[in-house]
Amino acid sequence: MTRYFQSILSKRSSGLKGQINIPSDKSISHRALIMGSLAIGKTSISGLLESDDVFKTANGLKALGVDIYKESDHWCVHGVGIGGFCEPDDIIDCGNSGTSVRLLMGLVSTCPIKVTFTGDDSLRKRPMDRVVMPLSEFGAIFSSNHDFKLPINVIGSSEPIPINYNLQIPSAQVKSAILLAGLNVRGKTTVLENEPTRDHTEKMLKFLGANIQIEKKGSINNISVNGFPKLNPGNISVPGDISSASFPIALACMIPNSELIVKSVGLNPLRDGFIETLIEMGANIKIQNKNIEAGELVADLHVSYSPNLVGVEVPEDRSARMIDEYPILSILAATAKGPTIMKGIEELRFKESDRLEAIADGLEKNGVFITKKKDQLTVFGRGGSQKIKGGSIINASNDHRIAMSFASLGSITENSIEIRGASSIKTSFPNFIDLMNSIGLKIVALKD
Ligand code: S3P
Numbered sequence: 001m002t003r004y005f006q007s008i009l010s011k012r013s014s015g016l017k018g019q020i021n022i023p024s025d026k027s028i029s030h031r032a033l034i035m036g037s038l039a040i041g042k043t044s045i046s047g048l049l050e051s052d053d054v055f056k057t058a059n060g061l062k063a064l065g066v067d068i069y070k071e072s073d074h075w076c077v078h079g080v081g082i083g084g085f086c087e088p089d090d091i092i093d094c095g096n097s098g099t100s101v102r103l104l105m106g107l108v109s110t111c112p113i114k115v116t117f118t119g120d121d122s123l124r125k126r127p128m129d130r131v132v133m134p135l136s137e138f139g140a141i142f143s144s145n146h147d148f149k150l151p152i153n154v155i156g157s158s159e160p161i162p163i164n165y166n167l168q169i170p171s172a173q174v175k176s177a178i179l180l181a182g183l184n185v186r187g188k189t190t191v192l193e194n195e196p197t198r199d200h201t202e203k204m205l206k207f208l209g210a211n212i213q214i215e216k217k218g219s220i221n222n223i224s225v226n227g228f229p230k231l232n233p234g235n236i237s238v239p240g241d242i243s244s245a246s247f248p249i250a251l252a253c254m255i256p257n258s259e260l261i262v263k264s265v266g267l268n269p270l271r272d273g274f275i276e277t278l279i280e281m282g283a284n285i286k287i288q289n290k291n292i293e294a295g296e297l298v299a300d301l302h303v304s305y306s307p308n309l310v311g312v313e314v315p316e317d318r319s320a321r322m323i324d325e326y327p328i329l330s331i332l333a334a335t336a337k338g339p340t341i342m343k344g345i346e347e348l349r350f351k352e353s354d355r356l357e358a359i360a361d362g363l364e365k366n367g368v369f370i371t372k373k374k375d376q377l378t379v380f381g382r383g384g385s386q387k388i389k390g391g392s393i394i395n396a397s398n399d400h401r402i403a404m405s406f407a408s409l410g411s412i413t414e415n416s417i418e419i420r421g422a423s424s425i426k427t428s429f430p431n432f433i434d435l436m437n438s439i440g441l442k443i444v445a446l447k448d
Contacts (some may be wrong), residue, residue, distance in 0.1 A: 005445035008403075008422045008433065012390075015257030015305070018439040020248060022240035024049040024267045026261065026428050027172070027325045028296065030057045030099050031204050032236045036077030037066040038183065039208055040084075041233035045075040048238055052099035052427045060104045063088035064115075082228055083184040087113040091151070094119045096352060096398065096427050099173055105154060109140035110184040112158035118151040122352050122398050127214025128152060130169060131177045137163045137400025138181050162187035162227065169347065170320040172197035175223070179205070179212075185227040193221040197320045198270045200296070207295040208232055219317070239266035239298040242323040244429045247275050247404050248436065250332045252303040254384070254412050255282045260439065262301045269297070273314075273322030277329060281309045281336055309336035313383050316344025323347060324375075327405035330359045334368040334388060335412060336381035348377035352424070353399035362406050365392040366413060391415030398424040404432055411441050420448065 029049040034057065036043030048054065049065050058068050065086040067078040080086075085108060092115060094101035101117050105128075108115045119126065129148040136142060139157030144150070162185045165178055175191050179201055182189025202223060205212050210229035215222040245265045252258040267287070269273070279285060286302040311333060314322075319342075322329070326348055333340035348355040360372045367389030369380040382388075390413020396403035403422045410417030425432045 006423050007018035007418060007420045007446040008407060009416050009444050010407040011254060011416045011442040011444070012413065013411040013442045015438040016248065016252050016255055016260050017258065018377065019261040019263060020435060020439060021263050022040050022245045022248070022265060023429050023431065024128045025241040026051065026053060026243070027099065027198060027393050028200050028204070028266065030101050030103060031200050032238060033057050033061055033068065033077060033175070034103060034180065034370045035204050035208055036233065036236070037061045037079050038082050039079040039233040039280065040081040041079060041230035043077045043079060043233040044235050045077065046073065046235070046237045048075045049241065051430050052095055056095045056097045056100040056122055057091070057104065060092045060094065060100055063090065064108070072093050075082060079231070079233055082231070083111055085111050085113060088115055089137050091116045091118055094123060096120050096122055096424065098126055099124060099383065101128070101150065102173040102177050103180060105135060105152070106180040108154055108156050109135040110160040110181045111156040113156050114153065115156070116151055116153045120398070123151045128349055134163065134165045134174065135181055136377060138185060140370050159263045160185040161289065161377065162189045164190045164192070166192045167194065170195040170197050172201070176201040179223065179225050182225045183227060183229065188224050188226050190222055190224040193223060195219065195320050196221055196270055198268060200268065203295040204236070204267050205229070206289060208234060211240065229408050236294050239293055239296055240264045241246060241400055241428070242266055242274065245301065246325045246328050247408055247432070248439065249285065249303050250276070250299060250328045251408055251411060251441070253278065253306040253309065254307050254335050256307070258303070258305045260303045262303065264298050265301055267297045267299050270321055273318040274329060276331070277312065277314055277318070277322065280312045281332070282306055283350045307384055311338035311340040313341045314343060319344045319347065327359050327401045328356055328408060329378065330363060330379050331405050331409045333379035334363060334381050334409070334429050335384050337383040339378050339380050341376065341378045345377060351399070353397040353401065353402060354397065358397065358399065358402045358407070361446040362392070362394050362402070365394070366390050366409060366417065372401040388413045389415060393418045393420065396421035396424060400429065404429065405442055
């Protein structure tokens, strides 16, 4: 069994080699459990991500009366049907997982039940008003001690009315919460999205037979669901997570003599901004064996050392397509030649930690020059042959992507980097240390 270490040390490494399977997609795993619980009958999920965050969604659904269990190598969900949830006996604790709490709030807000949600220290600091506002329009009642932060009590509406909601921030979690709530409402619920965000919810609803209409007007999407669609239980397979794959991909680009194949990575066109950016920077990445699985594009990525990386400007309108990849992009940018300017990234401040500050601080501590604004970060890379000092201690503040990003930086710096708060990695990439070490990284656990 994998042990999770609070503190790890990442040492300078040489060439990464091999062929790896990356952990399954976290966003799709949450949705597979949720959709399975809404379809009447048995849904079988292969490749569900077995990580803390996904288990929080599973436990939340179990508390709402859904039967979920593992049978050999796949997970079974016995759906209770749309609106079939029962009132839980206890508080639902979503731990570190924003996706769990926001999607589950959507689900219960149009069911006549009372539910209290909470989370860990990080989740209790994150904004929930972004879901509370639209879900209140359905008729649900929310209460919390302050500012609509967790813990939050929800009284789901017994006579919900359909809504038309214009999303103020690009957020797939908010969009999904509204669409899931709309499934249990007579009539048509519409979300207007000014900047497209990951559409796994829409794709999976379609895959299971729901009638979901998407009208595109330029870059604006009008997404509508009619209440009470018949969702057919079925077999869902979950592809590898591009957000987890971004670490070995960046590492293979940065470390001389690397040659890596990352198998079966989900390449949803609304999640591929990182690959687009890397290719613009001059990364050697080939996309091979494209395929469609459960409505999602999947491919193998062949990545090799990329000695001529250059800094680029990453435009604001790409940010939703790579929101979770900015931490590792910033590390890669430190090895490229010239500045990489990342625009329109204020949303990073509302993740598991304030990621904009965490990246900026961590890079500065290790000898990389940066500048930052409220919604922008510039990393001044000095070119691959110029060594980065390293040698610092990073407190990842229980943010998995910050921990993995600085573990990646430690593999190319002159001096090793120590990362504290590294056990958070298990929320999305439980075998990160073993898998990365198996292809050539040198990450060691320090005594807890
Ligand atoms: C997610 C959406 C994104 C992303 C998060 C997962 C999802 O959050 O950062 O890791 O599964 O819908 P936002 O919706 O807040 O942008």
